[in-house]
Amino acid sequence: MKKALSITITIICIGLLWYFFIKPQDYQIRVVAKTFPGTINQSLKAWNTSFNNASIKQLEDIKHLKQTIVSGDSTHTYTWNISPINDSTSQLKVDVTDKDNSFKNRLSIPFTDTDFEKGSRKLVTDFMSYLNKHRKEFKVTILEEEELPSTYCACIKHKTIQTKKATAMKDSYPFLNSVLVGNGLQLNGVPFIEIIDWNINKDSLIFNFCYPIIKPDSLPVIKDINYKEFKGTKSLKAIYNGNYITSDRAWYALLDYADKNNIKVSPKPVEFFYSNPNMGGDALYWKTEVFMPIAE
Template identity: 80%
Template structure:
């Protein structure tokens, strides 16, 4: 009998020690998102930027972020863990911590629905509302492998963040279009961007914004414009419908598809834009062809 009581006391003591001193989070929330991890990652960062007294950093990979919120006399930390369930669904596990009141939270949570729990659930629910609204604003369709033909083009170079990519294009579009036509060059297709560097962890991109042109024997010198050939390549292709600001959602979808199907790719997408955003209209009807080059090709 004494031995049994000793074992029970030991087990209970270990559980209490783990719960109060070792268990990393005060509270955990699990929700399901009807999209892939890349969209959750970018949406969470965009939503964070709309909040006061909030900061966010990406941890080891796209699927883990740490968000801090100043609320009252506390700093609440949310560790967002994003796991793909299938091609169109992700599991979000959110660990919530209030370091200054951690012991109090852990003591109270088993016995009552505390304000800390209610506030944490509301915070995650607010993000999910933001995310679900955004999901309705675009569509990504994976086409699978396709050959991208060679194209001769005139380009301007940019280096910016993913979220500012569309603004950089918008600033260059009138210049590129008018200068090329003004110098007698014949356009030969829709404008496109060629990503030359994508830092996935810093959300930064360098790219060429280009117009296909007919190559002639004598091309005029135009300041800030370079001529080049976009070499044909084997690629994974997707169709993106939505605002060009968030066309990178298709980049993540292609990376997820490539990973799932054991296809080696180079994270340097190429986007062809079939609509002029300045003409307005429902962005869901705008079409972008997006190509992710396969890795086993010569540069």
């Protein structure tokens, strides 16, 4: 009897020690999101900018992020863990900690619905509303493997971050288009971008914004423009409908598809743009062909 009581007390003490001092979070929230991890990752980063005193950083990969929000005298940490369920659904597990009131929260949570819990649930609910609105603003359709077409082209090189990709394109488009035509070069297709380097952890890009041209006997020398033979390769293909600012959602969808189907790819997507954003209209009708080269 005494031995059983001793074991029980030991187990209780170990449990309390773990609960109050070792457990990594004060509170955990689980929700299901109807989209894939890349969209959640980028949406979290965009949504974080709506806070005055908040920061967010990606941890070991796109499925794990740490957000810190300062409100008054409290500093709340939200660790977002994303687990794909299937091609179009993910589970979000959010671990929440109040750095300055952790012990108090852990003591109160089993007995009452605290303000800390209510505030945490509201924040996650607010993000889910933001995410659900965003996922209605675009569509990604994965197609079969296809040979990426080769072409000769004139390009402008850019170094930027993912969220500024469309801005860089917009700034270059009038110059690239008018200068090429003004120098007697004949356009030979729709504009496209070729990703040279994509740092997924830092959301940074180096890319060429290009126009296919018919190669003449002699090429005019134009500042900031370089000419090249773009060589197509076998690639995974997707159709993206939506604003070009968020066309990288198709990149993540293709990476997920490749991972699930054991296809080795090179994370250097290529996008061909068939709509002119300057003409306005519903972005869901804008069309982009997105290719993810298959690794040799």
